[in-house]
Amino acid sequence: xxxxxxxxxxxxxxxxxxxxxxxxxxxxxxxxxxxxxxxxxxxxxxxxxxxxxxxxxxxxxxxxxxxxxxxxxxxxxxxxxxxxxxxxxxxxxxxxxxxxxxxxxxxxxxxxxxxxxxxxxxxxxxxxxxxxxxxxxxxxxxxxxxxxxxxxxxxxxxxxxxxxxxxxxxxxxxxxxxxxxxxxxxxxxxxxxxxxxxxxxxxxxxxxxxxxxxxxxxxxxxxxxxxxxxxxxxxxxxxxxxxxxxxxxxxxxxxxxxxxxxxxxxxxxxxxxxxxxxxxxxxxxxxxxxxxxxxxxxxxxxxxxxxxxxxxxxxxxxxxxxxxxxxxxxxxxxxxxxxxxxxxxxxxxxxxxxxxxxxxxxxxxxxxxxxxxxxxxxxxxxxxxxxxxxxxxxxxxxxxxxxxxxxxxxxxxxxxxxxxxxxxxxxxxxxxxxxxxxxxxxxxxxxxxxxxxxxxxxxxxxxxxxxxxxxxxxxxxxxxxxxxxxxx
Amino acid sequence: xxxxxxxxxxxxxxxxxxxxxxxxxxxxxxxxxxxxxxxxxxxxxxxxxxxxxxxxxxxxxxxxxxxxxxxxxxxxxxxxxxxxxxxxxxxxxxxxxxxxxxxxxxxxxxxxxxxxxxxxxxxxxxxxxxxxxxxxxxxxxxxxxxxxxxxxxxxxxxxxxxxxxxxxxxxxxxxxxxxxxxxxxxxxxxxxxxxxxxxxxxxxxxxxxxxxxxxxxxxxxxxxxxxxxxxxxxxxxxxxxxxxxxxxxxxxxxxxxxxxxxxxxxxxxxxxxxxxxxxxxxxxxxxxxxxxxxxxxxxxxxxxxxxxxxxxxxxxxxxxxxxxxxxxxxxxxxxxxxxxxxxxxxxxxxxxxxxxxxxxxxxxxxxxxxxxxxxxxxxxxxxxxxxxxxxxxxxxxxxxxxxxxxxxxxxxxxxxxxxxxxxxxxxxxxxxxxxxxxxxxxxxxxxxxxxxxxxxxxxxxxxxxxxxxxxxxxxxxxxxxxxxxxxx
Numbered sequence: 001x002x003x004x005x006x007x008x009x010x011x012x013x014x015x016x017x018x019x020x021x022x023x024x025x026x027x028x029x030x031x032x033x034x035x036x037x038x039x040x041x042x043x044x045x046x047x048x049x050x051x052x053x054x055x056x057x058x059x060x061x062x063x064x065x066x067x068x069x070x071x072x073x074x075x076x077x078x079x080x081x082x083x084x085x086x087x088x089x090x091x092x093x094x095x096x097x098x099x100x101x102x103x104x105x106x107x108x109x110x111x112x113x114x115x116x117x118x119x120x121x122x123x124x125x126x127x128x129x130x131x132x133x134x135x136x137x138x139x140x141x142x143x144x145x146x147x148x149x150x151x152x153x154x155x156x157x158x159x160x161x162x163x164x165x166x167x168x169x170x171x172x173x174x175x176x177x178x179x180x181x182x183x184x185x186x187x188x189x190x191x192x193x194x195x196x197x198x199x200x201x202x203x204x205x206x207x208x209x210x211x212x213x214x215x216x217x218x219x220x221x222x223x224x225x226x227x228x229x230x231x232x233x234x235x236x237x238x239x240x241x242x243x244x245x246x247x248x249x250x251x252x253x254x255x256x257x258x259x260x261x262x263x264x265x266x267x268x269x270x271x272x273x274x275x276x277x278x279x280x281x282x283x284x285x286x287x288x289x290x291x292x293x294x295x296x297x298x299x300x301x302x303x304x305x306x307x308x309x310x311x312x313x314x315x316x317x318x319x320x321x322x323x324x325x326x327x328x329x330x331x332x333x334x335x336x337x338x339x340x341x342x343x344x345x346x347x348x349x350x351x352x353x354x355x356x357x358x359x360x361x362x363x364x365x366x367x368x369x370x371x372x373x374x375x376x377x378x379x380x381x382x383x384x385x386x387x388x389x390x391x392x393x394x395x396x397x398x399x400x401x402x403x404x405x406x407x408x409x410x411x412x413x414x415x416x417x418x419x420x421x422x423x424x425x426x427x428x429x430x431x432x433x434x435x436x437x438x439x440x441x442x443x444x445x446x447x448x449x450x451x452x453x454x455x456x457x458x459x460x461x462x463x464x465x466x467x468x469x470x471x472x473x474x475x476x477x478x479x480x481x482x483x484x485x486x487x488x
Numbered sequence: 489x490x491x492x493x494x495x496x497x498x499x500x501x502x503x504x505x506x507x508x509x510x511x512x513x514x515x516x517x518x519x520x521x522x523x524x525x526x527x528x529x530x531x532x533x534x535x536x537x538x539x540x541x542x543x544x545x546x547x548x549x550x551x552x553x554x555x556x557x558x559x560x561x562x563x564x565x566x567x568x569x570x571x572x573x574x575x576x577x578x579x580x581x582x583x584x585x586x587x588x589x590x591x592x593x594x595x596x597x598x599x600x601x602x603x604x605x606x607x608x609x610x611x612x613x614x615x616x617x618x619x620x621x622x623x624x625x626x627x628x629x630x631x632x633x634x635x636x637x638x639x640x641x642x643x644x645x646x647x648x649x650x651x652x653x654x655x656x657x658x659x660x661x662x663x664x665x666x667x668x669x670x671x672x673x674x675x676x677x678x679x680x681x682x683x684x685x686x687x688x689x690x691x692x693x694x695x696x697x698x699x700x701x702x703x704x705x706x707x708x709x710x711x712x713x714x715x716x717x718x719x720x721x722x723x724x725x726x727x728x729x730x731x732x733x734x735x736x737x738x739x740x741x742x743x744x745x746x747x748x749x750x751x752x753x754x755x756x757x758x759x760x761x762x763x764x765x766x767x768x769x770x771x772x773x774x775x776x777x778x779x780x781x782x783x784x785x786x787x788x789x790x791x792x793x794x795x796x797x798x799x800x801x802x803x804x805x806x807x808x809x810x811x812x813x814x815x816x817x818x819x820x821x822x823x824x825x826x827x828x829x830x831x832x833x834x835x836x837x838x839x840x841x842x843x844x845x846x847x848x849x850x851x852x853x854x855x856x857x858x859x860x861x862x863x864x865x866x867x868x869x870x871x872x873x874x875x876x877x878x879x880x881x882x883x884x885x886x887x888x889x890x891x892x893x894x895x896x897x898x899x900x901x902x903x904x905x906x907x908x909x910x911x912x913x914x915x916x917x918x919x920x921x922x923x924x925x926x927x928x929x930x931x932x933x934x935x936x937x938x939x940x941x942x943x944x945x946x947x948x949x950x951x952x953x954x955x956x957x958x959x960x961x962x963x964x965x966x967x968x969x970x971x972x973x974x975x976x
Contacts, residue, residue, distance in 0.1 A: 016534035019527070020512055027511065031519070035703035036721035039507070042759060046504035050538055215523035233524035271530060 003066035004074055008272065010063075011081060014054045015271040019229060021047045026228040026235050028107070030220040041104040048100030055088040073274065076455045080273035083156060090139045099132050103400045110398035111223055119369055119387040122398070127365040129400050130358055137359055137402075147359045150403035154280040155410060157457060160356055163406040166413060167349050169472045177483045178330065178342045184487040187329035191316030194245040198311050202245075203238055203252040205307075210290055211442040212236070212256045213263055224395045225251035225337075227258035227287075230276040234262045245308070246327065247338060250291050257290030258283055264446045265453035278454035280404060282461050284411020285418055286445060292341050292412075293419040293478070294438045298324050303436035328486055332380045334389035341479060343380070345412060350375050351394075351405040359402050414462050416475025418445065421466035491554035492562055496760060498551075499569060502542045503759040507717060509535045514716040514723055518708040529592065536588055543576045561762065564943045568761035571644060578627045587620050591888045598886035607857055607875045614885060615853040618846055621888050625847055635847045638891035642768040643898060645945055648844055651894040654901060655837045657960045665971045666818065666830045672975040675817035679804030682733040686799050690733075691726055691740040693795075698778055699930040700724070700744045701751055712883075713739035715746035715775075718764040722750040733796070734815065735826075738779055745778030746771055748930065752938035766942035768892060770949050772899020773906055774933060780829055780900075781907040781966070782929050786812050787922035795924065816974055820868045822877035830971060831868070833900060838863050839882075839893040847890050902950050904963025906933065909954035 024047065028040055064082055069075035088096075106125040113122035137146030151158045204219060217229075222237035229235055236255035240248045261277045269275035277283040294300060298320075305323035308315055317323045330340045336347035354371055357363035363371060372391040373384045384390035391397075396404055422444045423429060429440050448465040455461075462470045512535065516528055552570055557563035576584075594613040601610035625634030639646040692707060705717075710725035717723055724743040728736045749765045757763035765771040782788060786808075793811035796803055805811045818828045824835035842859055845851035851859060860879040861872045872878035884892055910932045911917060917928050936953040943949075950958045 012530070013534045013537060016527075016531045017538065020508065020531050020535060023515065024508060024511070027515070031706065033702065033704050033706055033721060033723075035701070039504075039720035039758065042500070043504045043508050046501045047508060049501060050505065213523070214521065216521050218519065218521055232527035233521060235521075270527065 003063045004068065004070075004078070007060070007063040007067055007081065008077065010054070010057070010059070011077075011273060012271045014051065015273070015275070017047070017051055017054070019231070019233070019271070021051060022228050022230075023233070023235075026226075026237075028104070029222040029224070029226065030235075030237050037105070037108040041101050044104040045097050045101040049093070049097050052088065052091075052093050052096045055084060056093070060085050061089075072455065073269075076274045077272055079457075080454055083152075084273070087140065087152070090142070091136055092139070095132065095136055095139070099129075099136065099400060102128055102132060103398070106398045106400075107395065110392065110395065114388045114392045117386050117388055119392060122387075122392060123365055126368075126397060129398065130365055130402075133400050133402050134359060134361065145360075147356045147403055150359060151406070154401075154404045155407050155458060156279060157459060158279075158281070158407070158410070163352060163410070166406075166409065166472060167345070167352065170345055170409070170413075170476065171349065173476050173480070174342055174345055177479060178346070180487050181330035181342060181483055182332065186331075187325040187486075188317045188322045189329070190245065190326055192312060192314060194242050194312055196240045196242055199240050199242075199245050199248045200238075202307065202311055203248055206249060206304075207236070207252055207256045209436060210253060210256045210294075210438050211260050211264075211446070216263055217259060219252070225255050227255045227262070230262045230265070231270045234259045245312075249304075250295060251337070253295040254287040254291040257287030260290070260442065260446065261286045261450045264450035266451045269453050269455075274454040276453055278456065278461050279458040280407035281410035281414060282449070282458050284408050285414030285462070286411075286450070288411050288415040289419050289445065290438070290442070293415055294433065294441050296327050296341070297430070297433055299430045299434035300436070300438065301327050302434050307436065325486060328482070330483065330486075332382050334376075334380075334382070334384065335393055337394075341412075342483060345409045346379055348405050348409045350379060352409075354391075355397070355402045355405060413472050413475050414470055416472070416478050417462055417466050417468065417470050418449070420474035420478070421468075422448075491551045492556065492558075492566070495548070495551040495555055495569065496565065498542070498545070498547070499565075499761060500759045502539065503761070503763070505535070505539055505542070507719070507721070507759070509539060510716050510718075511721070511723075514714075514725075517710040517712070517714070518723075518725055532592070533588070540576075540581075540584060540588075543572065544581070548573050549577075560943065561757075564762045565760055567945075568942055571640070572761075575628065575640070578630070579624055580627070583620065583624055583627070587617075587624060587888060590616050590620060591886070594886045594888075595883065598880065598883065602876045602880045605874050605876055607880060610875075610880060610886070611853055614856075617886065617888050618853055618890075621890055622847060622849065625890075633848075635844045635891055638847065639894070642889075642892045643895045643946060644767060645947055646767075646769070646891075646894070646898070651840060651898070654894075654897065654960055655833075655840065658833055658897070658901075658964065659837065661964045661968065662830055662833055665967060666834070668975045669818035669830060669971050670820065675813040675974075676805050676810045677817070678733065678814055680800060680802060682730050682800055682803075684728045684730055687728050687730075687733050687736045688726075690795065690799055691736055694737060694792075695724070695740055695744045697924060698741060698744045698782075698926050699748050699752075699934065704751055705747060707740070713743050715743045715750070718750045719753065719758045722747045733800075737792075738783060741783040742775045742779040745775030748778070748934065749774045749938045752934045753941035754939045757941050757943075762942040764941055766944065766949050767946040768895035769898035769902060770937070770946050772896055773902030773950070774899075774938070776899050776903040777907050777933065778926075778930070781903055782921065782926045784815050784829070785918070785921055787918045788924070788926065789815050790922050791924035813974060816970070818971065818974075820870055822864075822868075822870070822872065823881055829900075829967060833897045834867050836893050836897045838867060840897075842879075843885070843890045843893060901960050901963050902958055904960070904966050905950055905954050905956070905958050906937070908962035908966065909956075910936075 024044060032040060064085060067078060069078050106129050109125045110122055113119070133150070134146065137150050141149035145160060147160045151160070207219060208214065216232050217234045217236065220237050221239060223239065225238045227234065227236045236252065236259050238248050238252045238255065261283055265275050301324040302320040305320045317326050328340060330342050332343065333339060336344065339347050354363060354368065369387065369391050376390065377383050422441055426440045426444060432440050449461060452461065456464055459470060512532060520528060552573055555566055557566050594617050597613045598610055601607070621638065622634065625637050629637035633648060635648045695707060696702065704720050705722045705724065708725050709727060711727065713726045715722065715724045724740065724747050726736050726740045726743065749771055753763050789812040790808040793808045805814050816828065818830055820831065821827060824832065827835055842851060842856065857875065857879050864878065865871050910929055914928045914932060920928050937949060940949065944952055947958055
């Protein structure tokens with residue numbers, strides 16, 4: 001198979017350059033000095049130009065035509081390369097470079113404007129990002145739905161209709177559970193001071209307990225927690241609030257879920273198209289399983305309560321059960337990343353509807369803040385008080401991620417399927433979690449799902465791991481049991 | 489000038505990618521997790537492949553032929569691009585790839601062999617590096633002196649004959665000063681414990697005093713101090729020994745000299761061929777001026793003594809004068825990077841003579857260690873005790889840097905010229921230094937030299953700043969005055 005070998009050699013260099021581009025993004029968030037933004041946007045554009053040239057190299061078309069798969073690995077690599085090649089052929093190089101330049105710039109403007117609560121300073125560059133992404137979506141969709149076209153970058157096989165159906169199934173049960181939870185006595189809150197260094201020490205310890213390998217990664221601070229990289233260099237970030245330790249700890253567990261997926265892909269697949277997570281939805285299934293289904297479970301909370309008492313002394317809650325209730329408090333808050341498991345998907349639904357409208361040209365950036373605020377008050381019963389609690393809270397839109405948000409809910413759905421299957425096979429799981437040991441569950445995820453990377457499509461990846469097609473039922477049953485118990 | 493504009497647009501992208509490659513190198517030394525090495529070597533090779541392809545792109549030849557300079561900036565950019573293109577055209581692609589592969593391998597072998605004091609493990613790969621660099625030098629020299637040809641990568645316009653003449657002038661006066669210094673009573677030594685965080689705090693404060701802009705840079709720890717990047721993102725590293733603070737502080741000042749040259753190049757030149765330091769020699773003139781002529785001056789040492797007493801309490805020396813003597817202690821050590829101002833150039837002379845003989849085929853790698861040890865004992869009066877204190881101490885030869893070492897001495901010579909000119913114009917300099925304020929001197933360097941980047945050739949850069957052609961006399965007069973006083 002000389003064509004396949006040529007293709008894979010060429011692709012290996014592209015994948016290596018993509019890792020460099022990803023790490024340059026990490027650097028921008030975690031390390032870059034503030035005054036470097038203008039130069040950095042040229043650097044990112046240069047990398048994007050090189051990557052785009054490689055991804056649209058005419059030789060790829062010839063090789064892809066000639067290449068034949070000798071096994072399932074080659075078959076999957078060809079599937080990924082064909083999808084990527086077809087996608088990139090459709091987008092003009094000028095547009096790809098412009099998108100890279102503008103989103104890099106917009107991210108910096110977003111961060112400063114958000115800090116200053118200055119929506120007006122963010123709006124013009126966001127309008128530019130939206131204009132460019134609409135243009136790209138038109139190229140990709142070739143007459144079809146622009147939102148569906150953009151979704152393929154994050155969830156191959158996903159569609160706005162499928163997402164709308166998923167949300168339609170979820171919404172009534174989530175709303176009912178939320179109402180019951182809000183009617184119950186409020187959960188206790190932690191009190192006290194949680195020094196930054198101690199939080200980071202605990203975050204590092206928990207990251208290791210969940211299987212994160214620091215020999216192939218590192219944990220740093222950034223405005224927005226994220227995981228970056230594949231294979232031998234997978235880095236995570238977190239943030240610290242000295243009055244509120246759960247943000248740091250559960251963000252870390254969340255990013256560890258993403259990072260373990262990337263670290264645990266079989267070494268044979270390093271720097272090949274399948275040597276990484278297959279989609280954002282499957283990725284999110286890992287982060288949400290780690291964060292919520294394991295990290296916010298009653299037995300693990302029991303262990304964490306003891307560990308936090310050791311580290312921080314009195315923390316304002318008097319029992320493991322109260323701590324568990326504090327960790328899983330249901331409140332109508334502004335911030336998606338701080339939302340409880342019931343509100344989280346309502347946050348996503350709001351963004352899904354708004355960004356779909358933006359991409360379809362049914363909503364303009366000038367009207368976005370008002371639309372957000374109206375919808376938020378309708379869904380959450382609270383008025384948005386400032387942009388950083390509203391439409392400027394997430395980095396996503398500033399960097400052009402439209403079509404990405406629904407993968408968070410899809411990830412919750414997948415997590416429900418995966419953890420139901422894992423629990424059925426791991427009767428000792430809760431006893432181990434009560435000792436602060438999540439390795440049975442994380443090992444199950446590693447062996448059933450993570451090692452395979454992008455060998456199978458997203459839906460097939462879940463089916464291979466669980467033995468059944470994905471559905472919302474396990475997630476909704478899990479939420480029902482957990483939050484009905486908590487509302488007692 | 490369409491050809492010139494095309495050329496500069498193309499080059500801007502290349503320069504941006506070179507910045508990314510440089511920062512990837514920084515990351516490798518300062519941030520990379522240890523388990524990432526294998527993946528990182530593929531990433532670096534991929535970046536090198538892209539950069540090499542751009543630097544030998546056939547369009548460059550056409551553009552360079554057609555392009556005409558409309559002003560001195562365009563003239564200088566064309567000079568730099570023509571030199572680089574001609575250089576890369578002369579080296580066969582096979583040889584360039586082989587050199588990249590072997591030097592990357594050799595650096596790893598050097599590091600392990602040096603750690604194990606195993607010269608035999610290093611010799612075969614060094615012989616291979618020497619063989620390849622000789623071959624490359626023959627291509628570059630086209631019948632001329634191979635060492636001169638290699639020097640052009642580091643010091644355009646430099647030559648072995650000019651270096652030999654420089655060293656011939658320096659040597660007798662350095663030897664005489666060294667003998668007088670070693671005959672004088674030994675300098676006092678600092679005692680005490682110097683906590684890492686306090687050293688880094690002081691290093692940051694001093695970096696700012698010397699004009700380093702943290703909004704466009706950062707200071708981190710690495711095994712070897714270095715400066716990396718140009719323009720809006722110029723990062724430095726240092727190292728900390730809690731028993732010996734001068735290593736951290738003076739390495740920092742040295743790297744700040746390099747970094748300020750890169751930070752202060754006029755913004756108009758950002759990401760163009762002249763938007764960076766013009767040569768290694770001129771670069772070293774900045775780091776050595778900052779480190780030695782300013783940082784190790786008596787008035788600045790007086791201020792530093794007070795600052796260190798504030799931070800560290802008793803440090804084992806009883807007066808400003810004793811502190812100044814401790815900072816400038818003259819000792820016959822093995823290690824170039826730890827050498828005082830008198831011994832430093834003797835270290836360089838040894839390397840220059842040996843590497844010139846290697847490149848001319850008058851010395852073979854099998855005889856290198858013996859030649860080094862004999863010469864070291866003759867020059868320094870001490871027998872080399874182990875390879876890491878001898879011919880294996882520097883990374884340079886393992887990565888193929890032959891013709892680089894003399895630029896360190898040339899930098900000292902240039903620093904002598906520059907500081908003599910600056911002092912003649914800045915009568916209040918010593919009073920300001922005694923207050924810990926080097927801004928008169930660093931401002932003079934910025935305005936006279938740094939802002940211009942590579943607008944002029946190295947020798948013209950010095951002549952423009954000082955009004956005179958470079959010569960060794962100012963450096964030797966400075967050393968004479970300083971060390972005659974210190975030996976009293």
